[in-house]
Amino acid sequence: MGRVDNNSPLITEQTEVMNKLGNHSVLGTKSIPLLYIRFALAGIMANVILGVVQVVDGYFVSGFKVLEIEGIGIGITVLVISRMLGILFGVGAGAVISLRLGKGKIEEARSIMGQTLWFAVFISILLAVMGVAFENQIMTLFGASAESLPYAVQYSRLLWFSLPLTILAVVLSILTNIDEKPVLSMSGWLVAAVVAGITEWIMITRYDMGMMASSWANTIATAVPVLLIFYFWFGKTKLKPKWIDLMINLRTIGEVTWTGFASFSNILMMFFAIIFYNNLLQSYGGGLHVAAFTIQNGYITNLLALIALGGMTGLQPIISYNSGAGNFDRVKQAIKMGIIFTVALFVILTAIIIYYVEPIVSFFSGGDPNLQQLGIWTTIVFNCMFTLNAVTLLIAGYFEAQERNWTATVINVSKILLFSIPFMFIFPHYWGVDGIWYSGPAAEIPGALVAIYFMWKEFKRLKQTKLV
Template identity: 25%
Template structure:
C-alpha cells in the first residue's frame, strides 16, 4: 500500500516541468484569483449602489479579512509544503499527521478570530482607519463578515493541501463554486432586496460556507495518505514545522494588513489637508490594493502551483529539477508583470470606472494611484514568487526575510515618511521604491540558494 502511494506522486520527478506547471497552475491561479475576487466583487456592486463611502467602509474591513487569510495560509501552505516534502522523502507517517493537525488548527483559529472580532469590533475598525462618514457602513459589513470567518479560514487554508495531494482541479472547484455563488447573490441582495453593504456581506458568507463544505468533503478519501485518530492529535513539533514552512505565506498576507492599516491612518491624518480629503483616498487605495491582489493572485498562484514539484524533487534529491521549476515560475511571472504594468500605466480609467462613476477629483487621484503605486508591479511579482519558492524547498528563514522586505521593511516606512513630507500624493511613491529595493534582495538570496543547490547536486553525483 505504501509503495502504491509513493508511485502515485512519482510523476512529479519525471514529467516535463512546463507541462506539470501548466497542469497545476491553471486551477491554482483560478483558485487564487477567485479568492481575490471575493472582495473586489463586493467593491464593484457597492460602488455602483452605495458609492465611494461604501467602498471606503469595505476597505476598512478588508485588512481584517486579509489577517484571517494570513492565518489560514500559515497553517494551510505550511501543511501543504510539509506534505510535499514528506511524500518526496517517503515519510508516510508525517504526511497524514501534518494535514490532520492543519485541519484542527484552522478550525480553532477560525473560531477564536470570530470571537475576537465581535468583542473588539470598534477598536479594530479604528485601528484600520475608519472615518466618521464610513463608520456605519463598516460596522454593518463587518458584523456579517465575522460569521463567515471560520468557514473562510478552513476553506482557504486546506485548499493548498488538496493541491499538494495531487488534485488541483478539485482545489479550483472548491473555491470557484463559492465565488460564483457570491457573484450571483451580490447583485440580488444589493439591487433586488436593497440590502446595501449588509447584502454584499451575506452573499460573501454564503459562498464561503459552501466552499468550506466542498473542501472538507475532499478529505474523506485523499490520494496520497489516509487519516487515523492519530492524525488529529496535536503534535507540537509538527505544528512548529508547519508554522515555519508557512511563515512566508503568512507574512506576505499580514504585510498587506500592516500596509493598509498604516496607509489608512496616514490618509486620515494627511487627507484633510489635501484637495482630495480623506474619504476619496481611503476608497481609492482600497480599490487599488484589491486590484493589486488580483495580479498577485496570478503571481503567487503560479509560484504555489510549483510547490509540489519543487518540494517533492527537493525531498527526493533532484536538485537540478528544483531550479528548473523556479526558472519556469519566474518566466511566467515576468509575463504577468509586464502585462499588468502596461494596463495600469496606459488605461487605469477603464479599471476605475468599474467601481462607479464619481467626481473629477476622485478619478484624478485614482488614475494617479494606479500609475504610481503599481508602477513596480513587475518587480513585485518576481519577489513574491521567489519567496514562495524558497518556502517550498524548506528554507523558511530566507523566505521570511524576503517576505518581510518589500512590505514591512521598505514600504511601511516609505509610506510614513513620504506622506509626512508630501501628503497623500507623495506616499504613493513608496511602493515602486520598495519594489526596486526588494528585487535587489531577491537576486542576492536566490543567487545564494542556487549556488547551494549546485553544490548539493555535485555531491549527489560523486
Template identity: 25%
Template sequence: MANVSSQDLGNEPIGKLLIRQAVPASIGILVMSLNILVDTIFVGNWIGSTAIAAINVVLPVSFFIAALGMAIGIGGSSMISRALGANNTIKALKTFGNQLTLTLLFTVTFAVFGLYFVDTLIPAFGGKGNIFEPAKVYYEIILYGVPILGFVMMGNNVIRAEGKPKFAMYAMLIPSVGNLVLDYIFINVLGYGMAGAAWATTGSYVVAFLFIFWYFLSDNSELKINFSHFKLQKAIVSEIASLGFVTLARQAVVSVTFLLVNNALFNFGGETSVTAYAIVGRMMMFVLFPVFGITQGFIPIAGFNYGAEKYERVKESIYTAIKYATILGTIVFIGLMFFPEIITKWFTSDPDVIRITPNNMRWAFAAVPILALQLIGAAYFQAVGKALPALLLTLTRQAIFFIPLMYILPVYFGELGIWIAFPISDVLSTLVTGYFLKREINKTLVDKI
C-alpha cells in the same frame, strides 16, 4: 486538462508541469479576484463609494484571521509535499490532522476576539467619520464566517500539495460564483445594503467549505486520516508554525499596511483618498492573478522534488517559474499604464475619486514587471522548508522597505510620497531577494546536483 497526481510532480517535464499546476491556480485566483472586483463594483454602484471604503477598512481584520488558516495550510502543505516526495505517507497524514486541529483552535479564538473589540478595531483601521457605521455592519457579519474561511484556505493548499490543482481551482471558483449570485439577490433584489454584501460573502464561505469537506471524504484525496491524526504533536506543530509563520507574517504585514495607509491617506485626502486606495488594492488582487498562480503552482513542484532529492528539477522549476511570471507581469504592467482611467470608472462615478485614482494606480504598479523574482524567490525557501530566509525575504517588500518609506517620503512629497513608496519598495525587495536566491542556487542546489 489532465489532473496531476503527487508522483507526477517528480516525473513530468517542468515546463509542462508548471503550466498544469499554474493554470488552474491562476484561474482560481482570477475568479476569486474577479469576484472581489465585481463585488466592489456592485457595492460602489448599488450602495455608494463610502461603502467601498468601509469594506476596505474591514479587510485587514478578516484577512488576518483568514490568514491563520492559510498559514497553517501553506506551512503544512510544504511538509506534505516533501513527505509525499520522500514516500513518507504517515507524516503526511499526521501533518494534515494537526492542521485541522490548529485551524479550529486559532480561527475561532481570533474571531471571538475580533468581535469583542469591534468598536476599537474599526476606527483603528481607518473606519472613521461616515465610514464607521457601514464598516461595523459589514465587519460583524463577516467575522461570523471567517473561521469557515480559515478551513477553506487551509484545505485548498493541502489539495494543491497533493498534486490536484483542478480541485483546488474548483474550491476557489465555487464560492466566487456563489458570492456574486448572492450579492445580486441580497443587495440589488432584497435591498439589504451593507448587511446583504456581508451575508453574501459569508454564505460563499460556507459553500466552499462544503465542497472541500466532500473532497477529503471522497476517493480523490490520498489523505485518509483518522482521529489519532488530530492529536497535536510537538515536532509537527513546530514545523507547521515555523513555515506557516512566514505566511502569517506576510498577511499580518498586509493588514498593518492597510491600517497605516488608510489612516495616512485619510489625513491627507479624507474619504476620497481612502476610496482610491481601496480601488488600487482591488486591482492589485485582480490583475496579478497569473503571477500569483505561477507562484502557487511552483510551490508543490519545488517542495516535492526537493523532498525527492531531485535538485536539478528544483533549479529548473525556479528559472521556469520566474520566466513565465515575468512575462505575464509585463503584460499586466502595460495594461495598467494605458487604461487606469477606464478601470477607475468601473468602480465609481464620483468625480473626485476618478480624478485622483489613475495616477496613483500607475505609481502603485510601476515595478510590477520585476515583482516575479521577489515572489518566486521567497516562495522557494518556504517550499523547501527553510523558514528563516523565507520569512525575511517575505517581509522585505512591505515591512522592511514600504512602511518606513511611506512615513519618510510624504515629508518631502506629501500624499504622492505614499504612492511612490510602492515601486521603490518593490525594486529594493527584488534586489535583496535576487541576491539570496542566487546564492542559494549556487551553494545548495548546484553543489547537490
C-alpha cells in the same frame, strides 16, 4: 568534518531509494514546464475566480456613498486576516507534507494534514470570538474615522462570524493541490464565485440590501471551498484525516507554522501596511484617498496579488516534492520556469492595466468625478512596479517550500519593514499625500534586489550540489 564519498555503497543505496520515491508521483517524473503550467494555471485560475468575484462586488460597491466605500475598505481587512492565517497553515502544511511524501513517509504526511486542520479550526474560532467582542476597537485601529466606523463594523461583523470557514477554505484548497488535484481546488473556487455573484445580484437588485449584500458575497466567495473537506474524508486520497489527529502534537504544529511563517509574514506585513495606509491617507488626504485606496487594496491590486499568490502556490508542491526526493536538477528547472513565467505574465498585465486604466477605474468609481480622477492616477502609480512584487513573492515561496524559512522570511519582511513602512512616513514630508502613494512602488525596487541576491546564491548552490 571529512568529505562524503559519493561513490560509497551506502550513498549509492540512498540515491536509488530517493530516486524510486521520486518516481511515485507525477511531481517527480512529469516534464517540469508542463507540470508547472498545470499547477500554476490551476492556482492562478482559482485565485482569479476569487478576484473576479471581488471585482464584480466592486462594481456594486461603486454605487454606494464615498463614506460607505470607506467603511467597506476598512471592514474588508478581516478578509486579509483570513487569507493570512489560511496561508500560514495551508502553505506550511503543504510544504511539510510534500517533503514527507517525497521521502515516502505517507502516514506521517497524512497525520500532519489532520492535525493542521483541527488546529486551524480551534485558532480561527478563538479569533472570531475576539473579533466580534472587540469590533469597534479593532475597526478604529484599522483606520476607521468616527463617521465611517458604523459602516466598517456593520460590514465586518459577518466576516468575523465566518472566519473559521474562510480560513479552513484556504487551507483545504492548498492541500488539494498537494494531493495532485489542482483542478478540483479550482472548481471549488469557481462554484463559490458563481454562487456569490448570483447572491449579491439578488440581494442588491431585489432586496436592496446595500453593504450587507457585499459582505455576504465576500463571505460566500471565500467560505464555500471549505466543502473540499468532503473530498479528503470520502475521496481517494492518501491524506484522509482521522479523528485520532485531534491529539495534536505541538512539535508538528510548530513545524507547520514555522514553515508557513514566511508567507504569513509577507501578508502580516501587508496587513500592517494597509493599516498604516488607511490611517496616513485619512490624515493627509481625507476620506477620498481612503476610498481610492479601497479600489486598489480591495479590487485592482488585490487581483494582481491573488494571481501572484496562485503562481507561487502552484510552484511550491513541485519544489517541495523534488527537494524531498533529491531531484535537484528538477528543482532548478522549476524555479527558472517560475521566474520566466512570472515576469512575462506581470509585464503584460501591468501594461494592460495602464493602457485601460480609465475604463478600469470607472468600473469602481460609480461616476464620482473626483474619485475617478484620483483613481486613475493612483492605479498607475500603485501598480507600476507590481512585476517586482510578484517575483519577490515567488522567490520567497521557493525557499519556503524547502523549509528554509529564515531566508524566505527575510525576503518577505525586509521589503515592507525596512523599505515600505519607512518610506510611508518619510515621503509625505516631501510630497504630501502623494508621497504615501509613492512609498509602495518605491519599496519594490530594493525589496526585489534582496530577493534576487538570495536567488543568485541559490543558483550557485544548486550548480554545485550533487545528490548524496
